[in-house]
Amino acid sequence: MKKARFNSLSAKISIIILAFVFVSTVAVGLVSYILFSGEAVQSNGEKALAISQAVAAHLDGDKVKAEIAGGERGEYYQSVKVYLDKVYDNVGMKYLYVMDSNYGSEAHYFASGAEPGDESAELGETDSLDAFADDMYESIRTGEQAVTGFYDSGEYGFLISGFTPVKDSSGAVVCVVGVDFMVNDVTNDTNMFGLLIIVMILAALVLATIFVLWYVKRFIGKPILSISNAAKQLAVGDNNISISVKSKDEVGVLADCFKSIVESNKKQAETLSTFASGDFTSDIEIRSEKDSTNLSLREMSDSLNRAFIEFYNSAAAVSNGAAESASQAQNLANGCTQQASAIEQLSSAVVQIHQKTIENSEKSKVASALTGETINNAQNGSRKMNEMVEAITEISKASQAINQVMKTIDEIAFQTNILALNASVEAARAGQHGKGFAVVADEVRSLAGKSSEAAKETEALISSALLKVDEGVSIAEQTSDALVEIVEGIAKANDIVKDIASASEEQSISINQLNLGIDQIGQVIQINSATSEEAAAGSESMNSQADNLLGLVSQFKLKSE
DSSP, X not given: OHHXXXXXXXXXXXXHHHHHHHHHHHHHHHHHHHHHHHHHHHHHHHHHHHHHHHHHHXXXXXXXXXXXXXXXXXXXXXXXXXXHHHHHHHHOOSEEEEEESOOSSEEEEEEEEOOTTSOOOOTTOEEEXXXXXXXXXXXXXXXXXXXXXXXXXXXXXXXXXEEEEEEOTTSOEEEEEEEEEEHHHHHHHHHHHHHHHHHHHHHHHHHHHHHHHHHHIIXXXXXXXXXXXXXXXXXXXXXXXXXXXXXXXXXXXXHHHHHHXXXXXXXXXXXXXXXXXXXXXXXXXXXSTTOXXXXXXXXXXXXXXXXXXXXXXXXXXXXXXXXXXXXXHHHHHHHHHHHHHXXXXXXXXXHHHHHHHHHHHHHHHHHXXXXXXXXXXXXXXXXXXXXXXXXXXXXXXXXXXXXXXXXXXXXXXXXXXXXXXXXXXXXXXXXXXGHHHHHHHHHHHHHHHHHHHHHHHHHHHHHHHHXXXXXXXXXXXXXXXXXXXXXXXXXXXXXXXXXXXXXXXXXXXXXXXXXXXXXXXXXXXXXXXXXXXXXXXXXXXXXXXXXXXHHHHTTSBOOOO
16 A cells, blocks of 8 residues: 555655755755855965964064074064964964974974963974975965965864965065964854754755645545546446546546546447447447547448458459469569579679780780880890991091002002112113112012002902992991881880770779679679569469458448449
């Protein structure tokens, strides 16, 4: 019973409202507490800083520096001590102290404030560096004021502090004034405020709970429970339902509407029972112009009657068409199988063409490389032929020079012969005394004749060589021109081979794309083949189902058209 109450709509609405009230109240309380707590911390930090500023303004940096340097508690120190004690006693902070700016492993006090009779730190006394906030040392180093949040000072507890540096006439930091407030003192007021908020939240929740539970149960829970019980009866087919709801609000309107639904449900159940028996010949009574349900039932009856007649006629036509469709689908499946085989052969042929095209492309690249080497060799041969033409030309020039030399030798031989003849004549005139000279003259004449004949023979040979050289120059020039034409022809052939290689690569790409297209066509044909076979099987199944449909439709009682 408790579980049912908890699962009821009224309980859920109550829980939702109470949860909303609780969350809203708690949220407001938490926000107020956080804001109050933050404001308390900030205000105490600002208060600590203000006190340290006032104390720092009272101190003379040069005198403090002198007292620290002397290490003695002089007259100025005593006045500062009295001032600090007075401030401490009247203001009510936890700690008030003035720290020396010179510190090493420990911090050094200048003076501190205390209540009368309490001990306080004096000039030169030390304390652990960890007892003070890092902000104090930062204030000494930078010469700037500082305010802390919560921090742990060790044996002195959790504190909130304010620091103000004291400078001498040169602007150097001599000491720093520190003021501490205990966190517990700060949080006491905050905790009291939080306690007050909790009490207010609890009171608001108790009042809201009582009111919400009474109101929801009285005006929502009971009427809805009555309607839900009636719905349970209707759900199990019980139309003997009574609903007693006197409310005039939306819940009462809902109850009245539910009563009308029950009455309409009874009549419609009777109408539907005739349809359940398969009788569509009876007319449906229309209760009013707005009786859309019975109008729809009549329209449904007429539509079903016409539909079953059309079903009967269509089923007969479908049965005949399905048989013919099955035959055609089978023929289509056979054709698709043949197409798939032809596509496979075509794909194989395209693959072979693709391979040959790739080989042609590779061979074209090799031929292009060889043609390039041939061009280089032909160009080298042309250059060598030009060099040979130049050398032959030089030989021709040298041969002509030799020919001139041989003519000179021939003239010398002629002159020598004349001189030898004259010598012979003079030797004959000399008689006995010129015999030896005559013999010499004969030998000289003989040698001159031989030299003349040799020069003529040499000249004839050189002339013949000049003719041959001229013929060689002509042939060399013709050969050089032929080599130039060969180089040009090979260059054109190289360009053609490059074009062939480029065309082969493009053809290879195109054939590859064609092969992919053929593969896709083959896949589509295979899918079509499988689909055709499935269509043939579906047509046969549809024929069987059409026969079954004819048998089913014949069971209904239908109006004649």
